[in-house]
Amino acid sequence: MSITRRDLVTNASKLLVLTPAAAAFLACLKGETAEMEPKYKMADHYWAMTIDIGKCIGCGNCVRACATENSVPDGYFRTWVERYVVPAWPDEHPDVDSPDGGKHGFPPKEKAGAKSFFVPKLCNHCAHSPCVQVCPVGATFESPDGLVLVDKTYCLGCRYCVQACPYGCRYIDPDKQVVDKCTLCYHRISKGLTTACCETCPTSARTLADLKNPNDPIHEFLRTNSVQVLKPHMATGAKLYYKGLDESVR
């Protein structure tokens, strides 16, 4: 039997079409259809958070609640509170402290002529996240609903992302030796609850926000206040919107 050029071309193209089909069939056999929770639709949400500096009283409720909710090991923080004491002049060197992440409040600190305030911090869930860009294995990623998350089964623990995060929001889990960070309580917000830190904040200094929900108060918040993100010059697309953020905050 001789093979004509026509036969060769048709058979080769059949092969090309059929192999992926076979692959898909195999995938189907293994039962690999990704199942999502029926109620939560990722496409309907884009999460962010608003923080009002003028309301934070440094009680540490958020830090303790986060540790409870997410089993954060002692000495590690997914959220923490910093106290800034800024001298009137020169103000280049603010005195910043965060004893045990602010978990148990702050001892009084007086400094004549200085202003002081609390700054709650957590992962900024950046839209153009530096930590995601440096991950060599695709273990950290931006989810379609606007969260920066970690696939712990994929993480090698190489620490590139810990160094890349300009906000210092990542740590290496001392037990598993893989990276861990704020998930914006993904297990809660996907069930219609708010985050543990927002739930326990007594003054509503922080509020979970959904940018895709047209009725969310965040739109009013962004429209009517002077709002800043941390390190805007780094163009990370940070989604923690601070109201009343002082220029001295880094």
Add this chain to the structure above:
Amino acid sequence: MKDAAHLIRLAAVFAAGFIAFLLIRQALVPAGFGKYGHFRAGALDDIRARKVSFAGREQCAICHDDRVKELHAGKHAGVGCEACHEAQAKHAQLDDPSTGKPVLPDTKVLCARCHEKNNAKPRGFPQVATAEHSGGEPCKSCHNPHSPKL
């Protein structure tokens, strides 16, 4: 046509290689990888599968509506139940919640967390130096935490 035989053999080798590539790739790439981006889609479900510790104030209001009503009428209206009473999802999920009653917080410690005088706190926020103010007396002997009055 005889001259084309070597081409056919070559094509067959390429085809075999291509199939081998696809099969190896199939075996190595985890399920759902690339569905939403350069990550395993199942990771989202893994993270979501975590259990909730804080039930949320709506959950508390189902049984404790009297307390919630009192709370909402006063200055502490915006404070969530679990801000003071700790994480209570376990208590809320019990068949008979009265069997696992949460421990009442010590108001000496609890109230001071927010109301202890500290000059970093916002100006308008009510603060006291507890040592001078109460002399070690628990706050709730004068103030009702659910409806504090000055």
